[in-house]
Amino acid sequence: MSNISKSVNNKPWLGWLLFGLSLVAVFCLGLLASSITERRVEAQMVNKPMTALGKTEAKNELWGKNYPREYQSWEATKEMDFSSKYNGNVMRDMLEEDPNLPILWAGYGFSKDYNAPRGHMYAIEDIQNTLRTGAPTGPDDGPMPATCWSCKSPDVPRMMEEHGVAEFYKGKWAGKGAEIVNPIGCADCHDSETMNLQISRPALKEAFERQGKDIEKASHQEMRSLVCAQCHVEYYFDKSEGKQNYLTFPWDKGTTVEDMEAYYDAIDFKDWTHKISKAPMLKAQHPGYETWKMGIHGQRGVSCADCHMPYKTEGGQKFTDHHIQSPLNNVANSCQVCHREEEKTLISNVYERQDAIKETRDKVERELSIAHLEAGFAWEKGATEKQMKKALTLIRHAGWRWDFAVASHGAAFHAPIEIGRILGSALEKSYQARMEIKKVLIELGYTGEVPLPDYSTKEKAQKVAGLDMDKLNKDKETFKQNLLPEWIKEAKAKGKLL
């Protein structure tokens, strides 16, 4: 067989033919490559917003123009039409339903006012209206720091971008009243350019960093919980040297109730001093993310969004339902994606767990409020700090555990076993505290029953907690009539609020 070289030498047109054929082949290959490139560019265009949004656009209405379905479902968080056995989306006065609470939180804002949570649309309205934020008369007045805004609005990342993170936390809550005006919405979770989920609150990123983890490496499925973990977590305001109410998650030692307790004990932190017992108390905020992780859904990788924002079909299109709510109001799209049982059965499964947890919770609340009152009685009888130390530490730990178990609302369902365990130890510590106080009273020569005040209603309990509710309510009204309308006027004039 002679080689191609000889054939071409004999018939030069053969060389040209080969050249032509390879030319066609390369040309076609080029077409294929450019077609693939073109279609990949299409993929880039799929999710481009129709009208461009600023990097930290806080006005949810503007995002809504690009994403009408998501926006309209988000607006539904304004609905107040559903009550489950223990939660839902309606205004409920928790202090009235449970008069132990003003005793347990005596000396702390929550004893003044505490309602069941409503939808995200109410975030701004509710923080403005609650007695906990007091009745400021000017930008440097009031009981609460600016940090209290951190979770309430997409205006927060905007302000942090404009002024810096540490700067944002500085000053009083009232100082940023005219800036933080749009309720929790789009920019809290989404990147305005790519629409990808993003972490907009530095506290979560920083907590991950201190644990040696990189949040940027989180998968999309993890992000569907982590965006919620920006707020639905335990946190505190770091006032240590050089810091002014810097929002911090106490996760350095871990995220269990004991880990965080050890963290707080190590830095000798307290949220407040109890008005009756004088115990250095910790307030669990709402460790929803931490408790979810300890339950079976969290352990199996079912994200927050899977149940609280399931897929929704509308006119042949599917999208994520941004009506973030109790899955019990939407069992078909949430629970029943995986569980084949009937709606009735599934709901009763939830209630069964909640009922069981509530049984122990009620016991803890009863014993712990008595412990506070008995400690108060011991102080009256002339107990010394040294004598009370053991009892107060037990009260601190019992209070922390109780609050950790109840504060996130969903914990009784999210992690019933862990919450049962935590409440068990809270009950144990409450009893131990009461025994320690009894010992102190005996040392002081008092052996009778400790007389307890009547705190069977909210009003009576708030009186025991030493609150002047009439004044608080009156001042709040003045704030709502004077300063609040000014904030809204200013925000509208500056184009911060539509």
Next chain:
Amino acid sequence: MGKIFKFFVPPKQWRLPVTILLGVFFGLATYTVYVSKAWVYLSDDPAACVNCHIMAPQYATWQHSAHREQATCNDCHVPHDSALRKYYFKAMDGLRHATMFTLRMEPQVIKIHEAGAGVVQENCQRCHDHLTETNKNLQVSYQEAEHGKGKLCWDCHREVPHGRVNSLSSTPNARVPLPSSVVPEWLRKIKK
């Protein structure tokens, strides 16, 4: 081997241009592999399937279904009885998809074709055989069902797992791992 090579060796004076042209050809071929991310098709990662963005509705609906906990695309959509059949099917199916996509022949509503449906029916039964063992009518192949000898799984379980609607526009704004820009990060940085 050496003989074949010798057969193709061009005349001496042509060697340089031919070498360069061969480089151009293989370079372009390498670019095609790169831009199509061809290597990911060897994996079982569902992200490979949204290399073509028109598969986003299928990915998004699967990702929101209970099946995402147990089954990837390949678990249902390629045969698992023998490695030979698996890769033969995968190759044929992949080439068909690539052709349709390149020639822009994709329909607005993508529906499974016969060979694919047969494989899915097999795979339903592969994992869920305990559910069908009491009823012979449920243990039918795609061909048997087509001839009225029983029902296909999704004749009843119509929502599993992708739901009923799957047009190209059925999941607007779905967050799926679409391939990012062709231009690598370092090159974009140079531009800036």
